[in-house]
Amino acid sequence: MKTLAHILAALMLTLLVASCQNSSVDDLSPNGAGTQLPEKLVQSMKAKGMSLTSPVMFRIFKEESVLEVWKRKDNGRYDMVTNYQICKWSGKLGPKFIEGDRQAPEGFYAVRPAQMNPKSSYYLSFNTGFPNALDRALGRTGANLMVHGACSSSGCYSMTDAQVAQIYAFARDAFKGGQESIQLEAFPFRMTAANMARYRDDPNYGFWKNLKEGYDHFEITKVPPKVDVCEKKYVFNHTSDPNAPIAATATCPPSDQPESLKMAYQSYQTSYETAFSSMVGKGKITPPSRSIQGIAEAKIIADWSARRARGERVTQEPPSLSPQDKDAATKPQVMVRLASAVAADKAKEEREASKRTRMGKSIASAAPAPITLAPSPVPSATAVTQQPVAVPQTTAALTPEGAAPAAEQPAPAKKPWWKIIGN
Numbered sequence: 320m321k322t323l324a325h326i327l328a329a330l331m332l333t334l335l336v337a338s339c340q341n342s343s344v345d346d347l348s349p350n351g352a353g354t355q356l357p358e359k360l361v362q363s364m365k366a367k368g369m370s371l372t373s374p375v376m377f378r379i380f381k382e383e384s385v386l387e388v389w390k391r392k393d394n395g396r397y398d399m400v401t402n403y404q405i406c407k408w409s410g411k412l413g414p415k416f417i418e419g420d421r422q423a424p425e426g427f428y429a430v431r432p433a434q435m436n437p438k439s440s441y442y443l444s445f446n447t448g449f450p451n452a453l454d455r456a457l458g459r460t461g462a463n464l465m466v467h468g469a470c471s472s473s474g475c476y477s478m479t480d481a482q483v484a485q486i487y488a489f490a491r492d493a494f495k496g497g498q499e500s501i502q503l504e505a506f507p508f509r510m511t512a513a514n515m516a517r518y519r520d521d522p523n524y525g526f527w528k529n530l531k532e533g534y535d536h537f538e539i540t541k542v543p544p545k546v547d548v549c550e551k552k553y554v555f556n557h558t559s560d561p562n563a564p565i566a567a568t569a570t571c572p573p574s575d576q577p578e579s580l581k582m583a584y585q586s587y588q589t590s591y592e593t594a595f596s597s598m599v600g601k602g603k604i605t606p607p608s609r610s611i612q613g614i615a616e617a618k619i620i621a622d623w624s625a626r627r628a629r630g631e632r633v634t635q636e637p638p639s640l641s642p643q644d645k646d647a648a649t650k651p652q653v654m655v656r657l658a659s660a661v662a663a664d665k666a667k668e669e670r671e672a673s674k675r676t677r678m679g680k681s682i683a684s685a686a687p688a689p690i691t692l693a694p695s696p697v698p699s700a701t702a703v704t705q706q707p708v709a710v711p712q713t714t715a716a717l718t719p720e721g722a723a724p725a726a727e728q729p730a731p732a733k734k735p736w737w738k739i740i741g742n
Contacts, residue, residue: 352437352491354484364400368393372496375489376543377430377466379405379476381412381423382508382608386466386476388489396541403486406470407477411641412507413523413611415449418460419621421474421637422611424449425507425526427533427546427553429500435490442468442480443487447503452548456567466503476505502543507610510534512594517607519599529553535591539583556580612640 361371369390376397378387384405389397410422428448436444444467450459465475468483478486490501507523508514510531518524529552536544536555544555547563549571557565557574565572611617620637627633639647 351480351484352443352487354488356485356488356492360401360485364390367398367400369398369400370496372492374496374498375493375501377486377501377503379503379505380509381408381425381506382514384408386478386486388486390489390493397543398541400489401485403478403482405476406479406482407472409472409474411609411611412518412521414459414526415454415461415464415474416459416611416614416617417621418462419624420461420611420617421620421624422617423472423474423476423505424454424461424464425505425530426451426453427530427544428503428505430490430503431500432494435487435494436465437487439465439467440469441465441471441477443483444468445487445490447476447505452567453551453553456548456551502546504533504537504543506530506534508608512591513598516595516598517605518610521607521610522613523610535584535587539587540580606643609639609641609643616640 356371364371364373367390369392374391376389378389379385380387385402386405387402388400390400391397408423410420413422414426415422415424424447426449428451430445430448434446434448436446444465447464447466449461449464461474466478466483466486467475468478468480470477470479493501507527507530508518510527515527515531518527521527533544533546533553533555545557545559545561547554547557547565548567549557549565549569551568554565554571554574556576557563557571559575559577563572611620616639619640623633623637
């Protein structure tokens, strides 16, 4: 037995040393945090002039349910490496307003090493960085909005475990290469002229036009834009000074964008406006998807979420103010309760039933013994044969479970005993 133990110990030590020599310490982290990118993908990056540890950027499109991975090439511009179909994202098109509205955020966010979670309950995850400076300036609330695995979402962007392992690896390797923060851009849809025309009447359209400015800057330069917030809106590549004092609620300072960027952006916008006008003239060929109708709907959904969390009976789906759902109010609503709330109620009923049973048994055992009075003497010649008197039976609903039935008592010879006492 000692020999076998020594052999096993030596084998374990050999495996541990080999693993440390051939991979990083991160590979020993749980939940696949050390997953390496497929060799085919690595070769594709090299062919495009990218290294394994070159900077990375993520773009998310809700309506298309796509997460794109972009990496920097040797020439400084970014190119898309791959994309993943989002398994599930929460809520509708539109930003996140308040805690409990079940909305996945939209906007420009920074992911830093401290936001990576290799021990996530959802396999692997990283925090999007919500709320950012603009969210806080607009009074938007919420926390722990993630990109994670497990394909389950209540305000997050959820991938399959295999997908998030690769996405996590892209971020991990970029941080190893010295990247301090990764830009995460989350959009309601691809911000083309056709899509903007489809949603021109949406209450979120003003916010989306602001997002489109950053989208356009990246499309023009193929470099993640420098993002700042002033006058409660995003500004992109507004200044080349990384230390320029820009406050989220203050007036925007004068822009010092390079002239070449200004000209390129203006040319891009001229082409866009022509295409947009053309699409508006064609009408909405593809109907718009559901979107959150502002803070009013967010508050309604947040209340629904709170009541659901308390175990109250609520509709199966959260309330909606979307025009597509205007007829839903006249239809019967399926009411549901959380399984945990139902189980808690059942357990409470069982405890109360058990308590009633114990009380019934205690009362039955504490009841005094029946009183038997001796019959009055009578002449032997006129002795009367005693007949038993039946005792009334109680119903099953009133008889304590397990209590013994009362014994039958013989009747007195002449009078019932209670008449004797009463006299």
